[in-house]
Amino acid sequence: MDAKDLKVVNKPAIKMDALGLACGEPAFTDDMDFTGLLYAKLLWSPHAHARIKKIDVSAALKVPGVKAVLTYKDLPRVPHTTAGQGYPEPSPYDTYTLDNKVRYVGDRVAAVAAETAEAAKEAVSRIKVDYEVLPAVLDTFEAMKDGAPVIHDEEDSKNIPDAKHNIAAKFDFEVRNGEWFKEADHVFEHSWTMPYLQHCAIEPHISIAYFDNTGRLVLRTSTQVPFHVRRIVAQALKIPVKNIRVIKPRIGGGFGSKQEVLEDIVAALALKTRRPVKLEYTRKETFISSRTRHPATCRMKAGVKKDGTITDAEMEITLNTGAYGSHALTVMMCSGSHTIPMYRVKNNIRFIGRSVYTNMPVAGAYRGYGATQGFFAWECLMDMMAAKIGMDPVEFRKMNYIKLGEGSPVFKAMGEGREGVEQVITSCGLFEAIKKGADEIKWAEKKAKYASQSGPIRRGVGVACMMQGSGIPEVDMASATMKMNEDGSFNLLVGAADLGTGSDTILAQIAAEVLGIKTDDIIVTSSDTDITPFDVGAYASSTTFISGGAVKKTAEKVRDMIIEVAAKILDQKKEDLRLEGGKVVAKDGSSCSLPEVANTSLYYYNQHQITASASHFAHTSPPPFQANFAEVEVDTETGKVKILDYVSCVDCGTAINPVLAEGQNDGAVLNGISHTLSEEMEFSSNGTPLNASFRRYKIFSAADTPPLRTFIIPTWEPAGPFGAKSVSEIGINGPLPAVANAIYNATGVWLFDAPFTPDRVLAAIKKQAPSPAAGSVKLLH
Amino acid sequence: MSESKSNAGLSVFALKCAVNGERTEREICSSRSLIEFIRGDLGLKGTKEGCGEGECGACMVLVDGKAVNSCLMMAVQLHGKELVTIEGIKGKGGGLHPLQKSFMTEGAVQCGFCTPGLIVASEALLRRNPGATLEDIKLELTGNLCRCTGYEKVLSAVEKARGK
Numbered sequence: 001m002d003a004k005d006l007k008v009v010n011k012p013a014i015k016m017d018a019l020g021l022a023c024g025e026p027a028f029t030d031d032m033d034f035t036g037l038l039y040a041k042l043l044w045s046p047h048a049h050a051r052i053k054k055i056d057v058s059a060a061l062k063v064p065g066v067k068a069v070l071t072y073k074d075l076p077r078v079p080h081t082t083a084g085q086g087y088p089e090p091s092p093y094d095t096y097t098l099d100n101k102v103r104y105v106g107d108r109v110a111a112v113a114a115e116t117a118e119a120a121k122e123a124v125s126r127i128k129v130d131y132e133v134l135p136a137v138l139d140t141f142e143a144m145k146d147g148a149p150v151i152h153d154e155e156d157s158k159n160i161p162d163a164k165h166n167i168a169a170k171f172d173f174e175v176r177n178g179e180w181f182k183e184a185d186h187v188f189e190h191s192w193t194m195p196y197l198q199h200c201a202i203e204p205h206i207s208i209a210y211f212d213n214t215g216r217l218v219l220r221t222s223t224q225v226p227f228h229v230r231r232i233v234a235q236a237l238k239i240p241v242k243n244i245r246v247i248k249p250r251i252g253g254g255f256g257s258k259q260e261v262l263e264d265i266v267a268a269l270a271l272k273t274r275r276p277v278k279l280e281y282t283r284k285e286t287f288i289s290s291r292t293r294h295p296a297t298c299r300m301k302a303g304v305k306k307d308g309t310i311t312d313a314e315m316e317i318t319l320n321t322g323a324y325g326s327h328a329l330t331v332m333m334c335s336g337s338h339t340i341p342m343y344r345v346k347n348n349i350r351f352i353g354r355s356v357y358t359n360m361p362v363a364g365a366y367r368g369y370g371a372t373q374g375f376f377a378w379e380c381l382m383d384m385m386a387a388k389i390g391m392d393p394v395e396f397r398k399m400n401y402i403k404l405g406e407g408s409p410v411f412k413a414m415g416e417g418r419e420g421v422e423q424v425i426t427s428c429g430l431f432e433a434i435k436k437g438a439d440e441i442k443w444a445e446k447k448a449k450y451a452s453q454s455g456p457i458r459r460g461v462g463v464a465c466m467m468q469g470s471g472i473p474e475v476d477m478a479s480a481t482m483k484m485n486e487d488g489s490f491n492l493l494v495g496a497a498d499l500g501t502g503s504d505t506i507l508a509q510i511a512a513e514v515l516g517i518k519t520d521d522i523i524v525t526s527s528d529t530d531i532t533p534f535d536v537g538a539y540a541s542s543t544t545f546i547s548g549g550a551v552k553k554t555a556e557k558v559r560d561m562i563i564e565v566a567a568k569i570l571d572q573k574k575e576d577l578r579l580e581g582g583k584v585v586a587k588d589g590s591s592c593s594l595p596e597v598a599n600t601s602l603y604y605y606n607q608h609q610i611t612a613s614a615s616h617f618a619h620t621s622p623p624p625f626q627a628n629f630a631e632v633e634v635d636t637e638t639g640k641v642k643i644l645d646y647v648s649c650v651d652c653g654t655a656i657n658p659v660l661a662e663g664q665n666d667g668a669v670l671n672g673i674s675h676t677l678s679e680e681m682e683f684s685s686n687g688t689p690l691n692a693s694f695r696r697y698k699i700f701s702a703a704d705t706p707p708l709r710t711f712i713i714p715t716w717e718p719a720g721p722f723g724a725k726s727v728s729e730i731g732i733n734g735p736l737p738a739v740a741n742a743i744y745n746a747t748g749v750w751l752f753d754a755p756f757t758p759d760r761v762l763a764a765i766k767k768q769a770p771s772p773a774a775g776s777v778k779l780l781h
Numbered sequence: 782m783s784e785s786k787s788n789a790g791l792s793v794f795a796l797k798c799a800v801n802g803e804r805t806e807r808e809i810c811s812s813r814s815l816i817e818f819i820r821g822d823l824g825l826k827g828t829k830e831g832c833g834e835g836e837c838g839a840c841m842v843l844v845d846g847k848a849v850n851s852c853l854m855m856a857v858q859l860h861g862k863e864l865v866t867i868e869g870i871k872g873k874g875g876g877l878h879p880l881q882k883s884f885m886t887e888g889a890v891q892c893g894f895c896t897p898g899l900i901v902a903s904e905a906l907l908r909r910n911p912g913a914t915l916e917d918i919k920l921e922l923t924g925n926l927c928r929c930t931g932y933e934k935v936l937s938a939v940e941k942a943r944g945k
Contacts, residue, residue: 021893024827024867252894500892666931694836
């Protein structure tokens with residue numbers, strides 16, 4: 001089979017929730033009213049590191065309308081992780097619903113539920129806390145030193161590799177094929193840094209906890225991981241899983257931030273009050289007390305021969321995980337496992353990874369998941385090497401990228417939180433992606449044109465290539481159930497969590513393709529732990545590949561059941577029947593309709609419900625590939641960088657829905673561009689966030705957006721449903737290196753610290769003067 | 782004066798306005814913000830709150846035809862005025878508005894949380910300037926943040942709806 005045979009898949013079906021959303025129909029967590037609803041507010045720590053000596057809630061309880069005030073004294077002390085990952089989670093168990101210690105400005109201290117939000121706020125302000133302020137450490141390298149304040153000095157936390165040195169996660173590996181850098185003609189070494197970054201989903205974190213008529217706790221919550229929420233809330237509050245139902249309505253963006261289980265506290269307030277309780281973070285709280293991208297220092301050292309062979313590569317990444325180690329190990333490992341295999345390395349490879357606790361906001365999953373941090377370094381280093389050996393950066397990449405049929409020792413050595421799996425590349429459209437991108441940006445023409453420039457305004461072009469994964473092999477699992485209705489429509493029940501990505505729609509397209517029907521004959525119900533089968537959730541670029549695989553298998557089982565019944569109706573052999581255009585058609589041209597099949601099964605022949613379930617997991621994680629090209633203009637007098645054109649060519653296998661796939665990529669790339677030129681959380685010297693608002697933490701608006709063009713480069717991934725691979729994350733990894741490389745092309749100046757704000761660019765230009773062409777590359781040989 | 786003190790000592794205001802074409806009279810607490818009035822009192826849930834400080838535009842509504850952030854306005858300021866929320870954005874004949882259609886067909890709706898605000902802001906622009914250029918559209922939508930789409934498909938949706 002290939003893409004030209006497809007009738008529903010690879011076509012731009014309209015997103016099935018788009019009509020309701022465009023008309024403002026109630027759809028999100030907060031769009032439903034609850035009688036007797038209480039409002040929750042949390043007291044957040046004003047200190048980066050402190051022990052609670054005394055906490056007095058008596059005045060808070062006296063505020064009219066207050067129904068509950070919870071402190072650490074009221075809750076079970078259960079070390080757990082808020083990382084919504086498969087069980088057992090590879091993140092350390094270092095978090096408590098409430099604790100007698102606070103570890104960053106914005107950490108939870110106490111929780112209030114009251115009849116009104118105002119009363120809850122008032123009560124929060126009346127909680128008296130006597131803190132013993134402890135020395136704080138805000139810097140990762142300081143935090144690892146002997147004698148640094150120990151952030152997790154509690155005895156009951158689990159799986160922290162070296163709490164004394166604040167190391168939340170560590171992983172090292174080496175492939176050794178001889179003496180390091182022996183064959184290299186040139187060796188380069190540098191460090192690249194990335195700051196605290198916020199997801200900025202426009203819907204803040206919000207959850208409503210209430211009880212159904214049987215007394216079970218229901219969590220209506222904006223989450224990417226409904227099944228992990230159920231499990232982790234049960235664990236943290238010591239209640240049975242069977243007593244919890246999690247419902248994910250439409251959710252207003254996630255990007256990883258909602259792969260985090262923060263629902264325990266609102267659940268605890270509901271359990272205490274036996275009333276429905278709503279907890280909605282303010283925008284400021286979302287910035288400070290939800291999750292962020294892991295700030296990183298990525299040191300890379302690589303060797304290259306004059307002929308363009310990369311001889312050795314070493315990556316040492318140090319991530320700041322903040323006060324808790326959510327995703328600390330896995331993001332760190334992905335910074336190497338998703339990046340190093342991008343290019344062939346002939347001899348030696350080494351990875352040194354640390355995730356370090358500091359008294360700073362908590363990092364977590366964020367689109368790109370470490371690969372963003374790793375590719376910034378690796379792709380800039382590629383251009384440094386190309387420049388030194390006098391090879392065009394595009395040709396240098398074409399020569400070295402991982403080709404069809406090739407593997408990498410990294411795939412096996414590094415998985416997510418454990419050993420990975422061996423795999424070879426089974427689909428790769430990178431050659432075409434590079435070619436298309438170079439054509440669209442007019443690479444050769446502009447390289448030549450910009451080779452000789454004068455005056456303060458300089459232009460340049462840059463390239464970056466990336467890969468990601470498609471789910472976590474042998475970890476992620478998804479399942480689906482389908483049942484047939486009298487009119488030939490089908491219910492599709494999936495655990496997969498559509499967080500605005502359109503997964504409900506593309507999963508319906510996959511089922512419709514198998515059954516030879518239209519997408520709108522599939523009614524999708526997703527993400528309700530009482531109703532839908534299990535799915536790990538929306539993360540690791542897994543939904544299309546893993547959940548899509550489950551839906552395809554399920555639909556195939558349903559198809560076989562339909563054919564069984566139709567064979568009786570038509571008096572034909574099963575192997576002579578196929579589903580097409582809403583009918584079962586025989587080789588001789590006779591046919592019966594799907595409603596006829598459904599009614600026959602329900603009412604006449606061997607009465608039964610046509611229904612099936614299937615699960616899917618994968619042994620490999622086929623990477624999508626991308627080539628990104630940026631054209632920039634740099635004002636060397638002000639340091640201002642303007643992106644004139646941006647082209648992103650993506651190989652995601654078969655795009656199940658090309659319009660939605662383009663939209664995923666556009667959004668990822670613009671988020672990456674916004675990281676590149678604007679975004680950075682700022683902190684005072686005591687760890688207090690200074691710009692926790694959209695006014696002061698600037699994300700790109702429509703007016704800021706450069707011309708941005710996504711091109712889908714079709715390939716066929718044999719392991720994916722109808723040839724599909726993932727698309728959602730990869731695009732965020734390109735802009736930092738592509739723009740950095742373009743700035744170098746324009747000015748001869750390398751930038752190592754994101755974002756490339758005018759002050760940083762200007763400082764780099766001034767540092768470079770007077771010989772801008774030489775570059776700041778540190779030559780070791 | 783339509784302001785008085787309620788039994789609880791809260792300042793109460795008798796608000797007269799039009800909501801999505803229908804004249805409405807409500808007694809409201811003077812301290813109520815416009816978005817609280819819309820979502821809480823009117824039960825119109827299409828208007829979203831993303832930041833509560835006028836930066837994201839998810840709460841945009843039309844007041845006398847002008848796009849405003851309803852989180853920054855007090856409900857009392859609606860007195861004597863016409864409010865149109867996303868629920869009141871309709872095409873000719875009461876069907877889908879061209880913007881709603883083009884947002885759907887162009888793929889401009891991803892999570893959809895910012896969509897009502899974007900459609901309201903675009904409607905305000907196209908009413909005022911039916912021939913708005915791409916640059917006009919970009920400028921008008923500066924106050925509407927979207928993290929999902931990268932704006933490309935939003936901009937093409939507004940362009941598609943122009944003149945319809």
